Amino acid sequence: MLNQRIRIAVAVVVILILGLGVWLWTTRGREATDDAQVDAHVTPIAARVGGTVRQVPVADNQQVEAGALLVDIDPRDYQVAVDKARAELADAQAAAVAAQNNVPIASTQSSSNITTARGGVAQAAGAIAGAEKEVDAARARLVTAQARLREVEANATKAAKDVERFRSLLAKDEVSQQQFDAAVAASDAQAAAADSARSQIAEATSGIRVAESRLMQAQAGAEQAQGEFQNTQAGPQQVTAMKARADAALAHVEQARATLAQAELNLQYTSVKAPVRGIVSRKSVEPGQIIQAGQPLMAVIPLENVWITANYKETQLTYVHPGQTATVKVDAYGGRELTGRVESIAAATGARFSMLPPENATGNYVKVVQRVPVKIVLDAGQDAERLLRPGMSVVPTIYTR
Secondary structure, eight states: OHHHHHHHHHHHHHHHHHHHHHHHHHHTTEEEOSOEEEEEOOEEEEOSSOEEEEEOOOOTTOEEOTTOEEEEEOOHHHHHHHHHHHHHHHHHHHHHHHHHHHHHHHHHHHHHHHHHHHHHHHHHHHHHHHHHHHHHHHHHHHHHHHHHHHHHHHHHHHHHHHHHHHHHHHHTTSSOHHHHHHHHHHHHHHHHHHHHHHHHHHHHHHHHHHHHHHHHHHHHHHHHHHHHHHHHTTHHHHHHHHHHHHHHHHHHHHHHHHHHHHHHHHHHHTEEEOSSSEEEESOOOOTTOEEOTTOEEEEEEOTTSEEEEEEEEGGGOSSOOTTOEEEEEEGGGTTEEEEEEEEEEOSSOTGGGSSSOOOTTSSOOOOOOOEEEEEEEEOTTTTTTOOOOTTOBEEEEEEOO
């Protein structure tokens, strides 16, 4: 009886050892954890402009396509802004065209004024030269008339003396009456010549005054022409200033065009659309609500691309590396098993990314096994029904051998 019990005990021990061996063999090269969940991209939807919500054509947990309308904001204020910006752009363009057209006109007018002013200066200089010549000629005529007068006066004096001499000789009958009359006629002729010479001197003196007056007028005209020429020197500066105003008008056109583009963008932003295909979640907006720019409205979660975030103990990662195969059991569906592979291992532990990372330099350090997130992506077609939801608990197993 005792031997039978011993044999039974030995058999039980052998069975236990074999079972343990089988379990160790089957679990050899595997790393599993229950600290894991489904993850996906969560796309927050926020308003880019403020206003009153007219309609919200979607509901929570509704499937939407990319580009579908999620929230419609009253666009009337933004349409007014677009119309105003478009009118300002048209005004700026008209002003720029006018400014551009004025530049060649001003340039041509400035060149013409400079040419005309230079011609006036040259003409005034010629008039001064001519007037100076007239003055010199008039003065020469005066000198000649004065010399002629002196000659004629000398002859008239001689003729008068001859008349007096002949008068005394005629009384003595020493000369004939005819000789006396000839002397009187010669004296009268010399007196008339003297009067003519005096008239020529008066005429020459008057000519000098006229020539000097013309010279003064020519000099005044020259001063005026020089002043006009100096005024035309400001023409190029005025053309430069006009070009600068034209450039400023063009810059204003670009500014108005940018304002119009921004107004049109704001008008487009009144229609909030889905950026990706997914499920609407966390909807917090209703028709009639006044929202502000940047205010969160809902979230869209694309379920086509989900993955597993498994938080493995650091002691389990000795042989884990990207590319290894893995299986994932989903708690929500009775342990349904999916297949995938390790895509990457996080660059730091989960504690390091927490809001209050542990400070181990305080002196009361207690060693705690850390967990490192491992990203596992599912094979194609594993979740064709889109049943996985972010946050679901799963149990992944990585095959390290």
